[in-house]
Structure formats: structure tokens, C-alpha cells
Amino acid sequence: GAVVSQHPSWVICKSGTSVKIECRSLDFQATTMFWYRQFPKQSLMLMATSNEGSKATYEQGVEKDKFLINHASLTLSTLTVTSAHPEDSSFYICSAISMTGSSYNSPLHFGNGTRLTVT
Amino acid sequence: AQSVTQLGSHVSVSEGALVLLRCNYSSSVPPYLFWYVQYPNQGLQLLLKYTTGATLVKGINGFEAEFKKSETSFHLTKPSAHMSDAAEYFCAVSVFTNAGKSTFGDGTTLTVKP
Secondary structure, three states: OOOEEEEOOEEEEOOOOOEEEEEEEOOOOEEEEEEEEEOOOOOEEEEEEEEOOOOOEEOOOOOOOOEEEEEEEOOEEEEEEOOOOHHHOEEEEEEEEEOOOOOOOOOOEEOOOEEEEEO | OEEEEEEOOEEEEEOOOOEEEEEEEEEOOOOEEEEEEEOOOOOEEEEEEEOOOOOEEEOHHHOEEEEEOOOOEEEEEEOOOOHHHOEEEEEEEEOHHHOOOOEEOOOEEEEEEO
8 A cells, every 4th residue: 555654753853953854655656745733632734735846835824934845756745844943843744645546536645743842 | 615523522432332433524515535543643544435436435444434415424433342443533525626635623532441
């Protein structure tokens, strides 16, 4: 089955530093990847949609200069949290859609998430 | 626009008992519906999905869900709960004009008592 690898699984960083999170589709090509943020005991909040070779589309209220997304290839998208602050601490999850089949009803393949803690 | 409501943020059942997790949706166009499971500190795993055709959908781990258009519901069931079923469950809806941009419900925490 389709596998999405997300790295790192957890990271602790100091306030003011930047953190990069990688999302890779291991056995399929993903034209579209999604980035979510999940607070404890809450649902997933879509942050942005990432399309290979083009600029990401951010959801309302998400700072594009703070959460930099790059989708340079069909198998890799990265999320960089710039100048991180404690309020950025959260669980970040990526997902990807396989190129095979209709994108309108294809299931999302999720990474295992990254727990970010900013001290 | 679409939305999902999961009734009951917490559901507790005994091992071997029926599991019923409720999901109602709102959509202006025919929806595509999904159930996902999330274990602690992990991403989401697809349990089952409804796109078109048969309204009773069978998924992994013995789960199934029935799409009822008249009730705008897509409840998840399992005849006999196992301890390993304890997790967070999310219902999601996706529509034609929002390919892949699923809207997720708030989740239901399932607890299984021995």
C-alpha cells in the first residue's frame, strides 16, 4: 500500500530557531500533499495544500511567512516553521494523494506526524 | 461547503460489545465519506470509504459503515470490540470541487473496557 514517511517524528527546539519537517511518498508519486496541525484532543486543521512545482495554497489565518512549504518533487514536500515560538508547539501531520485514480475520491495517505516542542 | 458532526466525543464499550460511532455530514453536492483511526502520536489510517455504489461499506479490522442519504449519516460500527480498537476515530467528507481537501469531524475517542 501507499506509504508516506514523515521525518522527524519529534523535535525539540529553542524559541527563535527554525525547524524543517519532511514528508515523503515512498512508493507512489504525489502531485498534492497537505499539511495539518493538530492540537491535543482536537481534530486536524488544514494549514496548506502543496502542489508539486507550484506555490502552496494556505488556508485562511495561516501565516505563509511563518510556515514555509516547498514541494520540489513528486515525492517530497517540506514544512519549515520559521522563528518558532512556544505557541507553535503542536503535532504536525502531512498527507498525500496518489496520482493513480481520481483525486476527488482518493483517500489521503498520512504520515505519522511530527511532535514539535518549542522551549 | 461541507461539514461533519461526530456525535459523542467519547464512547466507552466493554470488550466484545457492539461499537457504534456516529457521524452526520452536510454537503451541497454528493459527498465522499471516510472514516480514519488515529493511535497516539501517529498519523491517520484509513478504515473505510464511501464513494458511490453500495451504501454498506466494509473496511479493515472488522469495521463497517452505512451511508444513509436520507439521514445524512455515515455511522461506523463493529460487532465486537477488541482492546486494540481503543483509539481516536475521525469521520471526514470530501466533495467533487474540493479534491482531497477533506473536512474532518472533531473525533471520537473510543475506550474499550476489559
